[in-house]
Amino acid sequence: MKTDTVLTQECFDAMLAWLDPDRDRAGQKYERIRERLIKIFTCRGCYEAEELADETINRVARRAPELKETYVGEPIRYFCGVANKVHMEYLRRKRPPSPPLEPDQDDEMEVEHNCLDNCIEQLTPEKRDLFYKYFEEEKAAKIAQRKSLAKQFGVSLNALRIRAHRIRATLENCVKACVSQLETQSTTQEPASN
Numbered sequence: 001m002k003t004d005t006v007l008t009q010e011c012f013d014a015m016l017a018w019l020d021p022d023r024d025r026a027g028q029k030y031e032r033i034r035e036r037l038i039k040i041f042t043c044r045g046c047y048e049a050e051e052l053a054d055e056t057i058n059r060v061a062r063r064a065p066e067l068k069e070t071y072v073g074e075p076i077r078y079f080c081g082v083a084n085k086v087h088m089e090y091l092r093r094k095r096p097p098s099p100p101l102e103p104d105q106d107d108e109m110e111v112e113h114n115c116l117d118n119c120i121e122q123l124t125p126e127k128r129d130l131f132y133k134y135f136e137e138e139k140a141a142k143i144a145q146r147k148s149l150a151k152q153f154g155v156s157l158n159a160l161r162i163r164a165h166r167i168r169a170t171l172e173n174c175v176k177a178c179v180s181q182l183e184t185q186s187t188t189q190e191p192a193s194n
Contacts, residue, residue: 007058014064015057019075032136033057033079040083041090044109052090056083074125076132080117108179115178119171127167134164 019033020026037053046052059082060067060075071078120128133149150160 119174
């Protein structure tokens with residue numbers, strides 16, 4: 001891991017202020033973002049998922065004062081973009097010694113994840129927010145989060161569940177189409193062997 005990952009309290013505070021003006025809500029958002037980053041890195045087969053999530057957060061935090069003034073959109077999207085770069089660096093460092101997946105599987109997962117990111121970007125902000133919030137918590141926190149979301153949207157838990165699963169189905173179809181299109185493009189672009 002890099003040695004320049006030390007984070008100052010000033011940068012951390014600036015990041016929290018960027019996440020939300022209310023310190024408690026900012027802390028909750030920070031925890032959710034960190035958990036999501038850990039899941040992303042774990043799904044990509046990274047053995048150092050927590051360290052990579054922290055590296056991502058540290059990089060974002062160092063830019064927080066600038067981001068607060070210039071960045072438009074959900075902060076999680078910015079964190080995910082930085083996470084992609086951190087992941088690529090991790091792969092370059094770890095290539096020969098750690099083969100958690102076959103190379104083809106690793107490439108497939110990367111393609112699928114990039115397609116998922118693109119498909120999520122195509123959702124309306126309301127659907128994107130609902131998707132993230134609906135699937136982000138675990139156990140008791142998940143139940144409380146979903147009750148809160150149902151109240152926020154003025155619908156029953158069942159109606160909320162249906163909305164979330166429709167969004168998920170839309171994303172699955174979008175990812176399948178994206179992967180299929182990329183596979184078709186890569187097949188047509190391969191040079192013919194003599």
